[in-house]
Amino acid sequence: MDxxxxxxxxxxxxxxSSLIFSSWAIDEISGYESSSLDGAASSVTYKNVVSExxxxxxxxxxxxxxxxxxxxxxxxxxxxxxxxxxxYIQELHEQExxxxxxxxxxxxxxxKKGPGYEFEEDLPVFLGSKKKKIDQFxxxxxxxxxxxxxxxxxxxxxxxKILRVSLTCSKRTDTMVKLCEAFESLQLNIISAxxxxxxxxxxxxxxxxxxx
Amino acid sequence: MDxxxxxxxxxxxxxxSSLIFSSWAIDEISGYESSSLDGAASSVTYKNVVSExxxxxxxxxxxxxxxxxxxxxxxxxxxxxxxxxxxYIQELHEQExxxxxxxxxxxxxxxKKGPGYEFEEDLPVFLGSKKKKIDQFxxxxxxxxxxxxxxxxxxxxxxxKILRVSLTCSKRTDTMVKLCEAFESLQLNIISAxxxxxxxxxxxxxxxxxxx
DNA sequence: ACTGACACGTGAAGC
DNA sequence: TGCTTCACGTGTCAG
Numbered sequence: 375m376d377x378x379x380x381x382x383x384x385x386x387x388x389x390x391s392s393l394i395f396s397s398w399a400i401d402e403i404s405g406y407e408s409s410s411l412d413g414a415a416s417s418v419t420y421k422n423v424v425s426e427x428x429x430x431x432x433x434x435x436x437x438x439x440x441x442x443x444x445x446x447x448x449x450x451x452x453x454x455x456x457x458x459x460x461x462y463i464q465e466l467h468e469q470e471x472x473x474x475x476x477x478x479x480x481x482x483x484x485x486k487k488g489p490g491y492e493f494e495e496d497l498p499v500f501l502g503s504k505k506k507k508i509d510q511f512x513x514x515x516x517x518x519x520x521x522x523x524x525x526x527x528x529x530x531x532x533x534x535k536i537l538r539v540s541l542t543c544s545k546r547t548d549t550m551v552k553l554c555e556a557f558e559s560l561q562l563n564i565i566s567a568x569x570x571x572x573x574x575x576x577x578x579x580x581x582x583x584x585x586x
Numbered sequence: 587m588d589x590x591x592x593x594x595x596x597x598x599x600x601x602x603s604s605l606i607f608s609s610w611a612i613d614e615i616s617g618y619e620s621s622s623l624d625g626a627a628s629s630v631t632y633k634n635v636v637s638e639x640x641x642x643x644x645x646x647x648x649x650x651x652x653x654x655x656x657x658x659x660x661x662x663x664x665x666x667x668x669x670x671x672x673x674y675i676q677e678l679h680e681q682e683x684x685x686x687x688x689x690x691x692x693x694x695x696x697x698k699k700g701p702g703y704e705f706e707e708d709l710p711v712f713l714g715s716k717k718k719k720i721d722q723f724x725x726x727x728x729x730x731x732x733x734x735x736x737x738x739x740x741x742x743x744x745x746x747k748i749l750r751v752s753l754t755c756s757k758r759t760d761t762m763v764k765l766c767e768a769f770e771s772l773q774l775n776i777i778s779a780x781x782x783x784x785x786x787x788x789x790x791x792x793x794x795x796x797x798x
Numbered sequence: 799a800c801t802g803a804c805a806c807g808t809g810a811a812g813c
Numbered sequence: 814t815g816c817t818t819c820a821c822g823t824g825t826c827a828g
Contacts, residue, residue: 419823460648463678473686567781637817
C-alpha cells in the first residue's frame with residue numbers, strides 16, 4: 375500500500391500486462407471469429423484495460439486523499455482507512471453535537487445572567503449535604519464517555535451562597551481531566567479547589583459560589 | 587452498487603464461481619504437473635478465492651457504512667462516495683474552526699487579553715525558581731492544540747525532591763482541563779494542588795515529587 | 799454500440 | 814511457513 379511502490383508497480387506492470395494481454399488477445403483472436411482486424415480487436419479491448427486501470431488509479435488516489443484528511447490512521451489497509459474515516463466522521467458528529475449544546479448553553483447563560491448558573495436544574499440532588507455513593511460518573515470528552523470509578527461525593531451548604539463539594543475517587547490517568555471537564559460542563563462558579571492524592575486515591579474539595 | 591443486489595450477486599455467483607473454478611482447476615491441473623492430489627491443489631487455491639471474496643465483501647461493507655455516515659452523497663459511485671466523504675470531512679473541519687472561533691469570541695466577554703509568551707516543554711528549565719512569562723502553552727487533546735493565554739509560571743525547589751510550581755493565567759472554559767492534561771502529559775507525581783480564581787484569573791499551586 | 803462501473807479469479811509480495 | 818492484501822485483466826451489465 376505504499377504509494378511510491380504502487381506507482382512503480384503500476385508503471386512496471388504496464389509494459390508487462392500489455393505484453394501479456396496482447397499475447398492473450400492474439401491467442402484468443404486466433405481461436406475466435408476474425409470479423410475484424412486483429413489490431414482493431416486488440417485496440418478495443420486494450421481501451422477497456424487502460425480504462426479499468428485509470429478507474430483503479432482514481433479510486434486509489436481518492437482513498438489516499440481520504441487517508442490524508444483523517445488524522446488518526448491505525449493501519450495502512452484499505453478497509454482500515456475507510457473504517458477510520460467512518461469512526462472519525464462519527465466522532466466529529468458527536469463533537470459537533472456537544473459543542474453546539476455548549477454554545478447554546480453558553481449563549482443562554484450570557485443572555486440571562488452571568489456565566490453559568492443553572493445549578494439547581496442540573497444537580498438538585500447535591501443540595502442538602504447528603505453523602506451519596508455514585509457508581510459511575512459519566513462525562514463526555516470528544517466523543518467518548520469515560521466513567522470515574524469509586525466516586526464518593528458530599529455537598530454542604532456553607533452559607534452566603536457558598537457550596538462546598540468534597541469528593542474522593544480512585545486516582546488514574548486523566549481522572550483530574552475528567553473531573554475538571556465535569557465541573558466546567560456544569561458551568562459552576564468555582565471559587566477555589568484543593569486536590570490531594572494519597573494512597574492511590576484522589577481527594578478534592580471545591581468551593582462554589584451559587585447565584586441564589 | 588445496490589447492497590441487496592450485490593449480496594444476491596455474491597450468493598448467486600458463489601455456486602457459479604466454484605463451478606467455474608473447479609472446472610478451471612481440473613483443466614489447469616490436467617495441463618499442469620500433478621505433484622499432489624487435485625483436491626489438495628484446488629483446496630489451497632480455493633482458500634485464496636474465498637479469502638479474496640471475503641476481503642472484497644468487507645471492503646464493500648465498509649464503503650457502504652462510509653456512505654451511511656456521509657449525508658450528502660452525489661452519486662452511488664465508489665469513487666464518488668470517497669470523494670464526498672473527503673469533502674464532508676473538510677467541510678466539518680472548517681465548520682469546527684468557525685465554531686471554535688465563535689466560542690472564543692463568546693468567551694472573550696469575560697476578559698480580553700493580548701497574546702502571551704512562549705513556553706518550553708523541557709521541564710528542567712523550570713528549575714531555579716525563575717519567573718517566566720509564557721506566550722502560548724500548547725497541549726494536545728486528540729489532534730488539536732489549544733493555547734493557554736497569559737501564563738505566568740514559577741518553579742521553586744523545596745528540598746527533599748519536592749517542587750513547587752505556581753502559575754497564574756486567564757480563566758476561560760477548559761483552562762483547568764488544559765492544565766490538568768498538560769500536567770498529566772508530563773507524567774509528574776503530583777502531591778497536592780491548590781486552585782483559586784480571582785478577578786478572571788486562575789491561580790494554581792502544585793507540589794510535585796520528582797524522581798531524582 | 800459504446801462508455802463507464804463493477805465483481806470476479808489469479809499471481810505476486812509482505813508479514 | 815501460511816495468511817493477508819494488493820493490482821491486474823477480464824466478462825458483464827446498465828445508461
